[in-house]
Amino acid sequence: MERTCVALAVAALLTVSLAGTAGAQEAPVEEALLDAAPPDSVAPAAPGALAARDYLDSNDAGDKIELDWELSPDDGEGSCDVVAYRLWRSQSASSPGELVTELSPGQTHYVDQNLEPGAQYYYSITAYDGTNESAPIACAPVSGRVNLFQTTRLSILVLMAVFFALVLIFTKLAERGAELFVRRIPGLNAIEEAVGRATEMGRPVLYVPGIGEIDNIMTIASLTILSHVAKITARYETPLIVPTARAVVMSAAEEVVKQAYAEVGQPDAYNPDNIRYLSDAQFAFAGAVNGIMLREKPAANLYMGAFWAESLLLAETGFEAGAIQVAGTAMVSQLPFFVTSCDFTLMGEELYAASAYLSREPKLLGGLKGSDWMKVVTIALMALGAILNFMGFESFVNWFQTQ
Amino acid sequence: MNVFEKMLAIDRRWIFLAIGVAVILPFFFPLGLPVVVTPPVQHLYDAVDEIHPNDAPLLLSIDYAPATLPELEPMAVAILRHAFERDVNVVVMTLHPAGYGLAESALLTVAEEMGQEYGTDYCFLGFQPGTSAVILGMGVNIATVFPEDAYGTPLAEIPMMDGMRNYDDIPLVISLAGWSAAEAWVYYAYQPFGQAVGAGVTAVMATDFYPYLSSGQLVGLLGGMRGAAEYEVLIDTLDKGVQGMDSQSIIHIMIIILIVLGNIAYFGARRRRKLEETEAA
Amino acid sequence: MRRQIPLALCFIAGLFMAVQYFIPHPAVQNTYELLLSWLQTLLAFAFLLGTVSLIRMHFHKIRNRADDRAFSWVTLIGLVGMIGLGFFHPQHQLPGSPFNLMFLNVQVPIEATMFSLLAFYIASAAFRAFRARTLEATLLLIAACIVMLGRVPIGDLIHESIPAATQWILNVPNLAAKRGVMIGVGLGMMATALKIMLGIERAWMGGSD
């Protein structure tokens, strides 16, 4: 038996290579096998037991069924003529239903997708030799269960609950007027000095709120800082230029600045022409801001928010224009460029911290304190995980391997 | 103003000029600095080298956009040359809307240069939107995702595509992408279907992909222009990749020299100032 | 009315989007997809808003006879021309269509070139900013130089251990620092997101009434 099979395989390969050298088009191994195998009217032996089960124990929408079967005795040995397994699916036990797919010899696994959740399906599989098809092997009817909760994401939910609890507790404390200590973030002085410097020189301040959309958390944080900066410039009556890359951010920025000017009693000093929408296109925006730096000569450039590759374009041009520059972003990939080319940089979380600190609203400090203590929790979990791993209990860490 | 202060005050446009020259010169006078081949590239090369000629094709997914073209096109060219050199059939597709023209031009240029015939040696499927859906769909049945090639010919009528069902008929997929497409191939072709996947990504992305290599989810990896250069060395047809590496080497060294000079000048000037202060005192 | 309704909508939308992540049920997932398509559509409308402000700004410049108003014309003509090609030329996305040609031969080259200016700026930044003033600055400088050498063939020629050193720097100190920043940033983002949903953080509404 074995020998014939090998012989056939060799013959097959020969035909393939011959076909190849003959410059014929692609000759699939199956067809080659057919050429080699004596054309028979005998159907191959049916594959072994077929098992169907709900995919992922349906941690999904229940629209996938997972199937496993055993190879036909004629697959790779025996009469060695199986060229494909044919998988059939039906809604009723009586008919074989539709052909789902053909699978190559040697395969024993398939996941059927895009099914109707909860519906009953009858699967059967046959071995096929190019002409004849074996008797179908059926399995018990199966249906995908629709789930209401994805258990593999439990750990996310749990930690979210812990974190939000912390944030809300501190927020409540703040509302009750409890003194929440938060160390002053060094970058803030830098911002004020920069604005002060611009005032002395009688030149405008440039505030770039990043190129993120209004839904970007960094942009939101930036708007809070903007209102602080606007108040200072309003007091000193220093022009404040705010170029934006998103229309919605522009309208929000307008509101924020107008409000700030009103609050310090300088509503007339507010100049709407200085809050500008330039372009959504990243480098078109960067190019236009570079233009502003060289033509309107701001003495202080503040970059706060979400920045991508344009960060260095802005910072280097700003330096060349001789402006004092303060940046702040949580974009890890861009921090190196701001850190090296700006006079001061609010790194990562400092951006959020600054916005919370500046808003002077005690409620906003809750988030900051919550984050701080969540860091402690995180470290504790890591340590615990490390120890348990070391002792051989990996299940704890695996629990965090979510999907 | 002493020499150090002069150095510190140098107009940066001289630096710009130097960079410009350093980039342009190698185009005319290639240095051909030796390029050492690293394992990830070697593995990808071997994977392509093991594909049977005139049999099941290599699927090359050219997923880059204009912005990352300079880094990734040399890869496409080198891989295509390698495949055609060995009479390996190639199917090209793209998952990036802007990739259509780029993929087509790269494929047709190399195919013409290597005297390959459309339909029997290579085939271009064009663009399909919906990255993950496309990749998953092709695992079940290619013809449902790409019923016809980029020029409207039904797959069944294309000799080399006739009888192709799904990943079982594709020994290797290589994705060249400057975005998450390469990862998508790992998640949706390797994970569910066990399809062998290789990738070519930008230099910046490369480090994020090393984990996939060690875990065997990727058979090989080309990182940035250097990856392309190494591949060109392996197929010994030196081209843009190796050429680029000359400029790269020169400029990298140049920047380091600039940093050193900058520091010498800085400390020189500072020492001078200190001396003057002590004299004044 | 003016603040309560938006805050309520903000909370509801946020809550649903946060919760759907845990519920694979098709009814929820389909609603999620629908809502997502709404958000994307909103984005498109917002973009239109931007174009309107752009046009207004440049009209302003032209009417006020600003010195560089000629360039405002350039912007407006480019904008109008592109829209014309897009809407009045069938199959504008196809390769070879005027719309596509303009994109590939005007927008792409300019943006790609602006992007490539970084090659010059990264050099000048290194020259002027990498000073071994303090321990931190010195470490930054050394790390940068080693990695730069390790990236190019010539590095291997100088010393074969350089590529290894590069990988080590990337995989150990760099990794540790990045993870630390990521965790902090992640927490900051979530806290802010929660505050937005609860209406504690309302910068996005702007000030006044």
Next chain:
Amino acid sequence: MGTLIWTTIGAILTLSVYSFLYKDNPFYKFAEHLVVGISAGYYLVIYYYNFIDPNVVTPVFQLRLGDQAIGFGSGAWWLALIPGLLGLLLYTRFFPRVAWVARWSLGIYVGGYAGLGISPVMQARVIEQIGANALPLTSVTNVLIVVGLLGTLAYFFFSMKHKGILGALARVGIVFLMVGFGASFGYTVMSRISLLIGRVSFLLHDWLQVV
């Protein structure tokens, strides 16, 4: 011929942008203003055909949502009116008296994306980090990674003054941060230069065809 003209246009614009390296000048200004206009037009068309048309216009005019997935039964074309309406509300900001109505759409937009972000961020930036950093201190590498991580987190700890142990840790953190920044800086140089090489090869090879 056609291609040559187009390539020449691309080349002239490329050179105009590079002229900025010398100093700001009319050529750069031209390219700058042109790309602002062109890109605005480009995205307008793309956004319209990819979002507004399929999600609003088509369904409303054909009175049905094609294969668009809908939570509450298909064929509910009127659902497509909602995003259209929300979109139009954004424009109330041009009419000061009703400008505040724009906040309704903004609320859904901001809230929706805020909520959307929370869970994936928790997963990618916290949960998976816990898994990845639960390292037994059995090797120098592991010790360094853990110490570096602790230091960085200490640096970003705002609830106490940086003194004593916290201060020391924060100092370690800053050291790791700087090494990390240096590494990423050096690491990025190559891809930035690749872009420049790409442009140069466009000028010399595709346009002048001298190499």
